[in-house]
Amino acid sequence: MIVTNKKTYSSGITITRSDPREHRGVFTIGPITIPKGFASSSFTHTTNSTGSVTLPGHNFITGDVFDLYWSGGHRATVTAGVVSGDVVPIVSTPDDLASAGSNLPVNGTAVVASKQVAISALGYYLGHSAVQLLAMQFTGVSGLCYLTPLQNPDFADAPILFTGDELKVYDIELGDSNPFADLITISEGTTFNGIRLSNGSTTDDATFRLIGSANL
Amino acid sequence: MSASAIVTRHISIPGMALTDANSISAASSKRLTVRLPRGFLATLTTRTNDHAGVCVLEDGHDITISSVVDLYSSAGVCLVKNCTVSAVAGDLVTFAGTAVGSGMPNTPGLAFTCSAQVSSDLAIPDTSVIHAVGYSANSVGALPDAASGAAACVTFRDVGNSLALTVQVAFQPVGFDNVSNIDAGDSSTVIDDIASTTIVVASNPLRTQKSIFQFGCLLA
Numbered sequence: 001m002i003v004t005n006k007k008t009y010s011s012g013i014t015i016t017r018s019d020p021r022e023h024r025g026v027f028t029i030g031p032i033t034i035p036k037g038f039a040s041s042s043f044t045h046t047t048n049s050t051g052s053v054t055l056p057g058h059n060f061i062t063g064d065v066f067d068l069y070w071s072g073g074h075r076a077t078v079t080a081g082v083v084s085g086d087v088v089p090i091v092s093t094p095d096d097l098a099s100a101g102s103n104l105p106v107n108g109t110a111v112v113a114s115k116q117v118a119i120s121a122l123g124y125y126l127g128h129s130a131v132q133l134l135a136m137q138f139t140g141v142s143g144l145c146y147l148t149p150l151q152n153p154d155f156a157d158a159p160i161l162f163t164g165d166e167l168k169v170y171d172i173e174l175g176d177s178n179p180f181a182d183l184i185t186i187s188e189g190t191t192f193n194g195i196r197l198s199n200g201s202t203t204d205d206a207t208f209r210l211i212g213s214a215n216l
Numbered sequence: 217m218s219a220s221a222i223v224t225r226h227i228s229i230p231g232m233a234l235t236d237a238n239s240i241s242a243a244s245s246k247r248l249t250v251r252l253p254r255g256f257l258a259t260l261t262t263r264t265n266d267h268a269g270v271c272v273l274e275d276g277h278d279i280t281i282s283s284v285v286d287l288y289s290s291a292g293v294c295l296v297k298n299c300t301v302s303a304v305a306g307d308l309v310t311f312a313g314t315a316v317g318s319g320m321p322n323t324p325g326l327a328f329t330c331s332a333q334v335s336s337d338l339a340i341p342d343t344s345v346i347h348a349v350g351y352s353a354n355s356v357g358a359l360p361d362a363a364s365g366a367a368a369c370v371t372f373r374d375v376g377n378s379l380a381l382t383v384q385v386a387f388q389p390v391g392f393d394n395v396s397n398i399d400a401g402d403s404s405t406v407i408d409d410i411a412s413t414t415i416v417v418a419s420n421p422l423r424t425q426k427s428i429f430q431f432g433c434l435l436a
Binding site for chain 1: 219221222223224225226227228229231232234236245247249348349350352395430432434
């Protein structure tokens, strides 16, 4: 299969780098729609990893896993306690993980709570050393993406933060690091990879696409 | 006068393509398009050392005394750079260059390519901040074999003609990376050296066809 990685500079003249490769396997994910999050009307900081958030009009239920966004920070993979009306307690966060992000902000901070969308990436082995090229495109305001074994979310890798419409390209064959490489030892053979995504916007849904190629 | 550039990326496989376009603004831009004449067939008659000797050029060559030439293997790989021609007697040419490149093989009768350097003005102040840069070399006609490693030698020179940087620009479709959006975090091998450039010299590694060298950058 031919994979093309092309880059063009255009300013009076046009210079194009076109770099076609032939890899044995290719895979795609998406387009995936990531629903918009909910804006807080109040936020209470209890500890750096627990608190509560009031979310008018939300659709959260007890036990949901979601991400929090605020100006200058984010906290990934927090769990909803017993939901009561608009109040969603934050009862646990994986504060022992790189994926957690920042400590929860101070009382009264405006936050956005966004439920995670879990995508099965069964058999993709995104972190495998045979992967040659990965490209991920996020269309939206902001978002978090991270790979995790579906059966054990506590092993979530450090999230990839998207800010605005963004295309991230990892040309591993030419020396870039595979952002999912850390997970291969726990994802290969014991369980399968999944991708979790959330959307930091309160007004618009976001979209995610992934292209990859490998010489498996 | 302000300037802008657009750097686009396009990743595709059968069934899906991801594309983005980043617009970059800066105070000014520089651009250059240089046509490089084909090189001439040369046959080594005397090898003085790694980077000097005597050769016979094909009939019709236009190399003269004091010409500055680069020498390439028949596949287009640089052997010796920046050779000054010290004597021309018909087709017999004496050259001495700098120890850049793989060196002249000790092979009597070796066939190689002798290409005159083409010099172009490119005034870039030494205080410039580079925002984006692109450069390429393309043959006018069929591309060389992808595995040949054919690459044009390009030298950026400072005031006084001192060497700033020499890069070898691979011909497509050989893998190379010569479009860099510095503002977006890309790195480029040339950005540290092109500030203060006054002259760019380039030569054609191919004797079967003309080539074109292009350079552009956005700077402040």
